[in-house]
Amino acid sequence: MPTVAGYEKEYVSRTKRSRAHFEQARKLLPAGVESNVRFFEPYPFYVKRAKGPYIYDLDGNRIVDFALGYGPMILGHNHPEVVKAVKEQVGKGTMYGASPDLAIEYVRMVQKAMPSIEMFRFANSGTEATMHPIRVARAYTGKEKIAKAEGAYHGGHDYALQGVDIPEDMLKDNRNQPSVPYGKGIPKSISDLVVLYPFNDWAATEEVITKNADDLAAVIIEPVQAGGGCFVPRDNYLKKLRKLTKDLGIVFIFDEVLTGFRVARGGAQERYDVKPDLTCVAKVAGGGYQLAGFGGSRKIMEEIVPKVDGNVYHGGTYNAHPVSVAGGLKTLQILSRPGAYKTIDRIGDSLFQGLRDVAEDRDIDVWIESVGSLGQMYFTDKEVVTWRDAIDIDRERWNHWFMYSLGKGVFFGVPHADEHFFTSMVHSEKDIQYALEVSDEAFKRIAKE
Numbered sequence: 001m002p003t004v005a006g007y008e009k010e011y012v013s014r015t016k017r018s019r020a021h022f023e024q025a026r027k028l029l030p031a032g033v034e035s036n037v038r039f040f041e042p043y044p045f046y047v048k049r050a051k052g053p054y055i056y057d058l059d060g061n062r063i064v065d066f067a068l069g070y071g072p073m074i075l076g077h078n079h080p081e082v083v084k085a086v087k088e089q090v091g092k093g094t095m096y097g098a099s100p101d102l103a104i105e106y107v108r109m110v111q112k113a114m115p116s117i118e119m120f121r122f123a124n125s126g127t128e129a130t131m132h133p134i135r136v137a138r139a140y141t142g143k144e145k146i147a148k149a150e151g152a153y154h155g156g157h158d159y160a161l162q163g164v165d166i167p168e169d170m171l172k173d174n175r176n177q178p179s180v181p182y183g184k185g186i187p188k189s190i191s192d193l194v195v196l197y198p199f200n201d202w203a204a205t206e207e208v209i210t211k212n213a214d215d216l217a218a219v220i221i222e223p224v225q226a227g228g229g230c231f232v233p234r235d236n237y238l239k240k241l242r243k244l245t246k247d248l249g250i251v252f253i254f255d256e257v258l259t260g261f262r263v264a265r266g267g268a269q270e271r272y273d274v275k276p277d278l279t280c281v282a283k284v285a286g287g288g289y290q291l292a293g294f295g296g297s298r299k300i301m302e303e304i305v306p307k308v309d310g311n312v313y314h315g316g317t318y319n320a321h322p323v324s325v326a327g328g329l330k331t332l333q334i335l336s337r338p339g340a341y342k343t344i345d346r347i348g349d350s351l352f353q354g355l356r357d358v359a360e361d362r363d364i365d366v367w368i369e370s371v372g373s374l375g376q377m378y379f380t381d382k383e384v385v386t387w388r389d390a391i392d393i394d395r396e397r398w399n400h401w402f403m404y405s406l407g408k409g410v411f412f413g414v415p416h417a418d419e420h421f422f423t424s425m426v427h428s429e430k431d432i433q434y435a436l437e438v439s440d441e442a443f444k445r446i447a448k449e
């Protein structure tokens, strides 16, 4: 029977320089990486450069990239028009302290794509893009608690790192699930301010939100939940939650950090025709540069405007960094060209449908959830609708498929079974076919186990 080591064999033999680099890097960087998510066993590879749908590692391997910077690189790496715009901006200066003139043009592009955004403020990461609007919602409603979905990921601040994972011995009924901090170092008192609801289970969600309505400033949601994989909203779940939060006077926040400008130009709010009160964007919004932001209803966003009787603090040295704004603006301009999302969705569908077909041919039980260019493959024999459906997926099989593919030069996304992967606008049919052939070989071996 093949072992994990068997699946890693080609990766290990092709990444000797990365291995040596890892040995050095781990002396200086915890786990040898700059973000915990980047680490995987036996060691991560290190990147020299990237172009289009490929990244090139230290050993000179060309890797078909379905991680795409964990989301931003929807145009592929180093898109020539984006590079040109960024270079031009670098020539004009990189940090002003005062506002760059391009920022307004950028906000107009965002507003065109997401008309719910009447006013907008810049930030630098998805984490900031969710942290600020939660505070704004508290100020606006005068209430303190927030509700987030079980398993959802909204970044690295203390209020977001709640219920991201729930250890099995702490799992309760999904209508009465206490919040659990994700990792150490988060004050216990924060968990008391966070209510968990189960994405896609409407009856339970309605009960949880209604029961806590008097204390809830905001319900925050990943409208396609990518925390824990990829969970696609069913049965008008988002529309129902929109109506409920409106009726109960709770600010409804769409965290479109991952879905914004990816699942449609106007993100999930366009794709599912739902108007949130506030929206968070990052990733594709910056086209590979550090740009994020949040915005929405003028009445709510005006909580930030300095007032005599106090306002919500919002600042940041690098907000609307001119280079990021130039890169982000060009990216959004390219994405606004006719046919862009038709191409993006077509390429996504051919990979995700191709994987379904290949797995079926090899008699491998998988459930694949996808929306256009975003998706995840779960090794399971059941349908995956809610985060709880994915608790007992076969992570070992996923690791085998992932490692085997990486050894053959295909990087299937964020390197963990509870994450997701993406396609870009520039993956060719040949790239997709290659990824499917490699997956077919991996499935053949897995089927033999």
Ligand SMILES: Cc1ncc(COP(=O)(O)O)c(C=O)c1O
Pocket (backbone or CB within 6 Å): 070, 124, 125, 126, 127, 128, 130, 153, 154, 155, 156, 222, 226, 255, 256, 257, 258, 282, 283
């Ligand atoms: C939905 C969502 N929100 C927030 C974040 C945090 O973004 P960042 O890593 O830029 O802080 C992420 C990152 O993956 C995300 O997927």
